[in-house]
Amino acid sequence: MKRKISKISIGIVTHNSSDDIEKCLKSFIEFTDNNKTDIKLFIYDNNSSDFPNTKLIAKKYFKDAIIIESSKNMGFGYGHNEIIKQINSDYHLILNPDIEFTENTLTKLSEYMELNHDVVLITPEIRNTDGTVQHLPKIFPKLRYVMSSTVPFFKKYRTNYTMSQKTIKKPINIEICTGCFMFARTESLKKINGFDDSFFLYFEDFDLSMRIRKLGRIVYYPLTKVTHVWHRDTKKKIKPSLIQIHSMLRFYTKHLWRHK
Numbered sequence: 001m002k003r004k005i006s007k008i009s010i011g012i013v014t015h016n017s018s019d020d021i022e023k024c025l026k027s028f029i030e031f032t033d034n035n036k037t038d039i040k041l042f043i044y045d046n047n048s049s050d051f052p053n054t055k056l057i058a059k060k061y062f063k064d065a066i067i068i069e070s071s072k073n074m075g076f077g078y079g080h081n082e083i084i085k086q087i088n089s090d091y092h093l094i095l096n097p098d099i100e101f102t103e104n105t106l107t108k109l110s111e112y113m114e115l116n117h118d119v120v121l122i123t124p125e126i127r128n129t130d131g132t133v134q135h136l137p138k139i140f141p142k143l144r145y146v147m148s149s150t151v152p153f154f155k156k157y158r159t160n161y162t163m164s165q166k167t168i169k170k171p172i173n174i175e176i177c178t179g180c181f182m183f184a185r186t187e188s189l190k191k192i193n194g195f196d197d198s199f200f201l202y203f204e205d206f207d208l209s210m211r212i213r214k215l216g217r218i219v220y221y222p223l224t225k226v227t228h229v230w231h232r233d234t235k236k237k238i239k240p241s242l243i244q245i246h247s248m249l250r251f252y253t254k255h256l257w258r259h260k
Helices: 017-030 050-060 075-083 105-115 143-147 152-162 186-191 204-212 239-258
Strands: 006-014 037-046 066-070 091-095 099-101 117-125 171-176 181-184 217-228
Touching: 006 017, 006 075, 006 099, 006 105, 006 181, 017 050, 037 050, 037 099, 050 217, 066 075, 075 152, 075 204, 091 105, 091 186, 099 186, 099 204, 117 204, 143 181, 143 204, 152 186, 181 204
Parallel strands: 006 037, 006 091, 037 066, 117 217
Antiparallel strands: 091 181, 099 217, 117 181, 171 217
């Protein structure tokens, strides 16, 4: 019996990301088996000054890419929701433009999802540009875990938060999934209405994880990997820091008292 070809949509929200997106899409095309997937690319641009370049790059690699241009920066979750409204696929990849592919990750994840119907969201191993594992959060972000990256006294909690003390060699269930690479069942994303776009940036991925986990399992799948360039400037600039604090307060107001 011939294997069913999965319909996969990819959503990327950009904001002055043309330098990253060329590497992202080029690596994706190089390492993805298009014989096993039917892929549609969507890009939502949040009022970038370099938008024409982003559009040209996207069309270079995906001639039928759907490009949505916003005249205002509405935030990460809002942009992805505008994409989610338009998709008609089996699976949807929420992808950061600073991700680079080094192997056929998307096919491996979709094949795992095909065999495990109770999995609604999955993420691969995320690596730094030097090849080391990027230890990202995997369990509910208790306040002491969030503080662990900024307050020296709390740093001991970081290992619990990211499970970095464990060598994970097989798929495991996790509580939250990083927003840089979220591969989800489209049906499940639509059931929860995508992101809560009252989060402009930060914590929207944790919020989505909390809600989608009611529909099935979230899995960390270390048998395949991608590279995350990860441009982090939150600690250097006031505005991103204030946005992060606002999102953190909203997240805890919404979820902390309900978490068990």
